[in-house]
Amino acid sequence: MKEIEDLRKAVSAWEPEDRAKVDAAVETALGMHEGQVRASGDPAVTHPLRVALILAELGLDSDTVVAAVLHHAADASGPVRPDLAERFGPTAALLVEETSRMAALKAKNKTLQAAETIRKMLLAMTRDIRVILVKLADKLDNMRTLRWLPDEERKRIASECLDIFAPLADRLGLSSVKDELEDLALKELNREAFDQIKAIVADKKGERAEFLARVEADIRAAAAQEGLFVEVSSRAKHFYSIYQKMRKRNKSADELYDLLGIRLLCGTENDCYALLGVVHRLWKPLEGRFKDYIAMPKANGYRSLHTTVMAYDGRLLEIQIRTYDMHRVAEFGVASHWLYKKGRSRDMVRAEDLPLVNKLKDWSGMLSSGAEFLQEIKRELLKESIFVFTPKGDVVELPAGSTPLDFAYEVHTAVGNRCVGAKADGSIVPLTYELRNTQVVEILTSNTARPNIDWLRAVKTSKAKSKIRQWLIANGQALVIDRNVVAKKKAEISETKVEVRARGEGRGEAGKPGEPVPEVRTAGPETSLPLGQTEIHPYVPRAVLSSDKAGVSVSGGRGLMIRFAGCCRPTTGDPIVGYVSRGRGIIVHRRDCKNLPFLADFKERSIEVVWETRHPGLTRRFRITAKRIPDLFGEVETAVKKIQGHLIEGKLEEDGDRLVGWFTVRMEKPEDGRRIERSVRGVPAILKVQVVDSER
Incomplete structure (x- = not known):
């Protein structure tokens, strides 16, 4: 079988025992998938073999490649076989178990299945990040073979890759996987644009080669005069990045001039900055197009200098400058920690040492369900981030569009709960202010400050929303959210004691992540939702x-x-x-x-x-029974808002391992009642919905 031969060739330089391990995995997979075929008519085993080949060509270790060969084990033969640990070792067996569990997951609709698959995948990443490397290779092979599927299914898979898996590959630093996933998705979702870009890139290949040869020669000569050794390589941008530029600038592909890129590799960090000076002496740099990812690396560890210059004949040229070590991380991202090395001497990196995994762990406790979960993932983990500084110079990563309140809760819950104001670059800014990249943010705190329901409108991150809601519920705050105003009243309960280390007149600055945080004494665990006669009701004067x-x-x-x-x-x-x-x-x-x-x-x-x-509208009251989840109120509120309804009253009680809730909803039209009921039933955690009464 060609796939077996290709895989054996890819691992031919490995140690004999590692090659034997892969061969044994192949034999096991052949038995598991015997008689099964894919939509293309090919034997089912060809898919996991191709996935393993992708990872082997990326240079991944033997445990990861073995897991790829066996990653459909549960799909093929029921539960993961217990003898895998004995045959292939505990690490490979764990990877097989995690990846097989995702492959076997089924749900009542595709959105829920995608959400649950991604949820399990992200949580599995916190145990061993190689799980996602197998999943990304799995998606890449599926994208390469989409043509055998129905049109609707192809577009769904392509959209999912563009929205979730390509950005995730980018976050993990797997640039080659990201680029190919994006190009394949573009080919499926907008074939006309894909073909147009492909033709223009092909037509200009000769012209491009001549231009780049001249550029490379001049860079080498100028670097040599400075005593710098540099390795120069050129590249054309991948199709999807060209497509994005076309949309952003409202131009066709043949009107874009910065489709070319040059990469300079050197020995040291100092050489990088010296080469930057060489480049800027050769050609005029474009204002606002220089980025220093060496001084401020991306979350995935990517480090490089980026600049765009006006080269010969007014042509724009993007140049990346990095060391060889930086280049390894740029090409392989987190996978660079598990590249195969003879003698098993590779420097293994614990998952908890990777910033993205720490963020996932911190965030996973607030995961919602279904479609809302997918939206949260897209907004917080996979879209553009900003990096801001604490007054002590520590970097905090936030989703683009975040506010000072998001920053405060990212530093620590107590800092958020005691926030009374904020400064950005030394100037007072509103708590609703949209933070910008590289700003220095200072949070002003007071022992008398308290969160208020208005903050829910101001924050963007799930962490901040969850912590604000927890405080409001724990402290008896009543909730009523309307289009025009947010009102609140504090219930007659004992005040929660919170102590915040502050400076001056009861005000303090954001603490340094990782250092001792403000001491907090609360009425209950910080991460749990207080239940049992917990009420959320509107205050109306x-x-x-x-x-x-x-x-x-x-x-x-x-x-x-x-x-x-x-x-x-x-x-x-x-x-x-x-x-x-x-x-x-x-x-x-x-x-x-x-x-x-x-x-x-x-x-x-x-x-x-x-x-x-304001017209009072109609109200309807529901009784629900649900599984215990951290933010059931938020899930119901989201479902109601989808139908343009307003959640005006809510109450939750414990009933064994379940939650029972009563919710009152305001709606505009009588027919909205059934639509809201259906929307609430669609919340995965909800088991039963009953209409208690309705009134005008």
Whole structure:
């Protein structure tokens, strides 16, 4: 069989015992898949053999290659065979078990199956990151053989690869896998654009070669004059990156001039910066196109200097400069820690030493379910990140679009819970401010500060949302979320004691990750959702109960958070005025509030606000039974919002190993009731939904 011969050739330089281990795995797989065929008509065993070949060509170790050969073991013959550990060793057996479990996973619909597969995959990564290397190779081979599947299935798989697996490969530093997954997905999802780009790249091949030869010669000559040895290689950008540039700049492929790249490899970090000077003396650099990933590496460990210059005839040229060690990480990412070495002398790196795995561990406790989980993954783990600094110079990675509150909760829960303001690069900024790359962020804290429900609108990360919700529920905060205003009232309960080390007047700065964090004493475990007669109910001022007015409208529609002042407690119909605070949004006071004269710069920072009329709409009350999950309230809230409903009341109680909840929902039209019910039933953790009553 060709696949067997190709695999044996790829591992031919390995030690005899490692080659024998792979041969034994192949024989085992042949027996497991005997008589099975793929959609193409090929023997089923050809797929795991090709997956193993991909990993062997990437240079992965024998345990990973063996796991790839056997990664459909549970699919083929029931549970993973217990003798695998004895035959191939405990590490290979563990990898087989984890990858087989994902391959065998079935769910009632494709979205749930994808979500659960990715959930298990990410959690398995925290035990051994090689699980995802096998899964990525599995996806790559499936993408290469898509043509045998129905059109709808092909597009679904291609979209999944573009949304999940290609970005994940990028996060792990597997650039070659990422590039090929993206190109294959583009070919499936937009064949016209793919063919156009392919033709233009092919047409300009000769012209490109002549241009690059001239560039390479000039770089070598200039480097030699400085006493620098440099290895120069050139490359054309992969098709999907060209496609992205076409969309971003609204140009066709033949109008783009920066389709070429040069890579310079050298011996030391100092040589990298010296070569950067050589390049910039040869050609003028483009402003804003220089990136120093040596000083600030990417989360996957990638380090390199990037610059774009205006070369001959006005042609743009992107240049990467890195050392040979940096290049190894750039090519293989986290896989570089498990590259095959004779004598088994490779430097094994524990999964917990990798930043991405630590982030997964921290995040996995807040995983939601189904479609929402997929969206969270795309937004937080796989899309663009920003890197900001604490005042002590430590780097914190956050999803693009994050706010100072996200930063505070990333540092520590106690810092977030005690946040009263923030500074970015020394300037006071609102808590809703969108942080930018490389800013220095300082969190101002106070022992008297408390989270409030407005913060749920301001934060982007699941961690921050989860911690805010936990605090609100644990401290009896009532929740009512509407389009125009968020109102809250603190229940009559004993106050949770939280102590925060601070400086000056009760204010402190964000602590350094990894150092002792602010001491926290809470009423319960920080990571658990308090249950048993836990209520979430709306606070509606007495004057509102018989009125159709509930919201506040801000003059100019600034989109800031709105809070009601605790000193004068305005209720519907009262004359009111807004005060733009520093970092806490707009505070609404009664116009006769005695504290107004004492507010800093009140005249300059006051703003007109008015009560807003709102129709009461219809309500429907549901009783649900569900599995215990960390954020059931959030899951139900998301399901209701999908149908443009509003969750206005909720209550959760324990019932053995289950949760029982009552939720009241406001909707616009009577027919929305059934749609909301169906949406709530779609939450994977929910076992039963009953309509208790409905009213106008």
